[in-house]
Amino acid sequence: MAYNSIVLVKQVPDTKAVTGKAMNDDGTVNRAALPAIFNPEDLNALELALEIKERYGGTVTVVTMGLPSACRVLRAALCRGADRGVLVTDRRAAASDTLATSYILSCAVKHIGDYDLVLCGRQAIDGDTAQVGPQIAEKLELPQITYVEELHSIEDGVMTAKRNVGNGWEKVQVKLPALLTVMNTANTPRPAGGRLMMQYKKARSLSELEQDGGSAADAEKLKAKGLLIDQWDLDDLKADLQWCGRDGSPTKVHRIQSVVLTATEQKEVEPTDDGLRGMVHELISDHTIG
Amino acid sequence: MIEINRQGEVWVFAEQEDGVLSDVPLELLGRGRELADKLSVKLAAVLPGKGVAGLSADLGAYGADKVYVVDDDLLEHYQSVSYTKVLCELIQKHKPQIVLYGATAIGRDLAPRVASKMRAGLTADCTDLQIGDYEVKRLDQVHKDLLLQVRPAFGGNIIATIVNPDRWPQMATVREGVMAMPSRNGKVAGEVVRESVKISPEDLAVKILDRHRAAKKVDLKASRVIVAGGAGVGSKDNFQLIWDLANVLGGAPGGSRAAVDLGFIDHDHQVGQTGTTVRPALYVAVGISGAIQHVAGMSGAAKIVAINNDPDAPIFSVAHYKIVGDLNDVLPRLTKAIRTKC
């Protein structure tokens, strides 16, 4: 029995490379100031989907929501073995919080339709909220298996998996369809395949084509070769705009502060034996250490 | 979503497993008490489970005026859909203005699902919660007495305050150890309200075949002294320097997220916003730059010693003792100085 997977991935700023200049005044991230990468745990979700495809057959569709430039993660997914990439991009989706994001992505999943599994990374490194996966599961009325660490089997549409709950684990079983969020410990994501990289080097979305000055005829040509990455806006998804973007986001940024944390008193200690002994004496005499 | 309800209570999700309450809900009752007092409303705990009514007394002793008990055999083990149903039905019925959850494996599975169903806002991993006003100048509006949800935002040096002005309840998750544990008061149990929510087989779509809970390997929160290493330590082997100093001090070793990501030390030892929040008597930060997500988890320490070869490292801004030097040189000397003195 074959199983079709939809993997939801995000292009994120590399938070290991953040400087203070990377914030806009309104508290949003100035993504342009940072290198953009494939969210690490989304690669684990993709890997799991590819393993399912290899074991049982079926397809892997990868969806991302973001600026047209987020197409890069879709190409990266195609080069690892995904069958189809879908870019959801629309100015009216800007400033979506996790709830609005999950609404839009759930519309995209419905629009694709035929699926057995929806997979997400456990969380994205730019916010670490881990909210979008469970919110999509709720919107699609699917059971959710969060923190998946191992997929044991799928038999007759019933999946058995192990989840890591921090202070232990659970082995659980669920009848598909279901939504999974995948941990970084689940697997080692494969690198892009050489042949696939050659194949998908020229894959483009419509907006990328337009940016490069491509014509409608070019789009048709790409499509015929299977290299046109699907691009959908909120109208294509028949999304209800009241639940999208800024209006659809219940959370608002009230204030952004630079933090100034200061110790009340500070002593500079010389890194010499004498200096260190002096500090140790003080810590002993004020009973900080015994 | 529910309409704005200024009389609404402040709620804490009383997470328990196998009949044992987690620490976070008790910590949240401490801050919840302050929020409820400020708003002049009641503080309540929501306690779903099987045979858990006996825990109400504890919740009362930690500050809850009221405990909603939902006792059902089908709620024995936490499950996303069944617990979401319980929370949502009770929220619909009682219209609390604030609902707080621990940012635990369970809380982070449950709260977003509830938020989605209620179409309400949710802020993850808050480091502070206050009551205050939110002004929208553009519309000349002032929303009074909202829950101000404070969380370190993206990057290193910024704190964002998030509000949910109109799609209530206002919900947030908070990691274990972030809020101080209140002391048990001598009060008798608060009011216990029995509620029942009909759980059907479809609400239990997931079958738990086997489960295992390990005792926590390290209890950083309980350590009087913590010696934490960062990326600057350089390698797992070199992390021995951190263990050595921790050992002579009778303390526990900790790490920054970078140290954990690099495999120098287990995640159990991570200090910070996405690790453990600690308030030891002494915190020694070694080769740690002092990103806000790290500082958020340790600035409550009574004494902070920082060792870094960069004199401008942000960690020094919270340090009581500033040691500028190479950790490979300083640590062995410091370990020796302590060993020979005490």
Ligand SMILES: Cc1cc2nc3c(=O)[nH]c(=O)nc-3n(C[C@H](O)[C@H](O)[C@H](O)COP(=O)(O)OP(=O)(O)OC[C@H]3O[C@@H](n4cnc5c(N)ncnc54)[C@H](O)[C@@H]3O)c2cc1C
């Ligand atoms: C949403 C989110 C959540 C996060 N949660 C956490 C969290 O819970 N905990 C956490 O710690 N981080 C967290 N981070 C990551 C955080 O932003 C920093 O990236 C991280 O704390 C950096 O770790 P570090 O200080 O060890 O490494 P670095 O920033 O690389 O600093 C290394 C330091 O070592 C010093 N050094 C190098 N060599 C030597 C030497 N020989 N002697 C002395 N000093 C030396 C350097 O001067 C530098 O200051 C989070 C980030 C995000 C975006």
